[in-house]
Amino acid sequence: MSYKPDKEFLSYCESCERETSHLLILESFQDGSDQNENVTWQNRIDLVQCQGCRDKVFRTVFYFSENFDENGKYIPEIRYYPTISVDKLNALASKNITADISKSISRMFAEVYVAYNGNCLALAATGIRAIIEYTLSEIVASNSKNKPIEEACNLGFISVPTKELLLAIHVQGSASIHREYFPEKALVKLALEEVEDMVRKFCTQEKITEQIKSKTPPRE
Numbered sequence: 501m502s503y504k505p506d507k508e509f510l511s512y513c514e515s516c517e518r519e520t521s522h523l524l525i526l527e528s529f530q531d532g533s534d535q536n537e538n539v540t541w542q543n544r545i546d547l548v549q550c551q552g553c554r555d556k557v558f559r560t561v562f563y564f565s566e567n568f569d570e571n572g573k574y575i576p577e578i579r580y581y582p583t584i585s586v587d588k589l590n591a592l593a594s595k596n597i598t599a600d601i602s603k604s605i606s607r608m609f610a611e612v613y614v615a616y617n618g619n620c621l622a623l624a625a626t627g628i629r630a631i632i633e634y635t636l637s638e639i640v641a642s643n644s645k646n647k648p649i650e651e652a653c654n655l656g657f658i659s660v661p662t663k664e665l666l667l668a669i670h671v672q673g674s675a676s677i678h679r680e681y682f683p684e685k686a687l688v689k690l691a692l693e694e695v696e697d698m699v700r701k702f703c704t705q706e707k708i709t710e711q712i713k714s715k716t717p718p719r720e
């Protein structure tokens with residue numbers, strides 16, 4: 501295995517306000533090792549460029565020989581400078597989800613984005629679980645807060661496949677809290693996108709239904 505990062509990769513761009521293709525344009529690195537412990541590492545400072553807006557940002561990358569996934573690929577710790585600001589993420593949360601989203605849910609999304617972008621993946625997975633519980637508890641009757649996902653399905657707010665999906669995402673969060681599970685970034689991203697869709701739908705569907713109905717001519 502080598503510590504060679506991809507020359508082209510997907511990363512969040514603050515100017516484009518989304519994930520875009522980035523190129524590694526300058527790099528500086530130093531290798532290290534500890535013979536007694538039989539471990540190696542690499543400290544990198546890279547300059548990377550968004551292929552959308554062409555903005556450049558610095559990042560530090562730390563590779564460690566003990567930190568790899570099930571395919572044997574090293575999992576680097578990456579930090580970007582400047583980091584994405586909380587205010588920016590707050591604005592993004594409302595824009596990405598919907599203007600109709602409640603302040604508390606918007607705040608929860610913003611905190612999850614900060615955790616996700618800072619590679620705090622167990623924390624992000626836990627936050628996504630909290631968003632599911634909070635959103636569904638607001639929708640189902642107040643006396644059924646114990647199992648909001650099952651209750652939302654029983655009451656017909658979500659389908660059986662959606663229930664299964666939300667339960668899987670919920671368990672990913674629970675395992676992060678209770679079983680020292682640190683999920684892969686790609687899995688947390690999948691969960692986040694699905695939950696964004698769910699919240700967007702819950703917050704807008706009534707309004708959109710009315711908009712469509714009000715413009716459709718009635719039957720003769």
Ligand SMILES: [Zn+2]
Nearest residue numbers: 513516550553
């Ligand atoms: Zn960009």
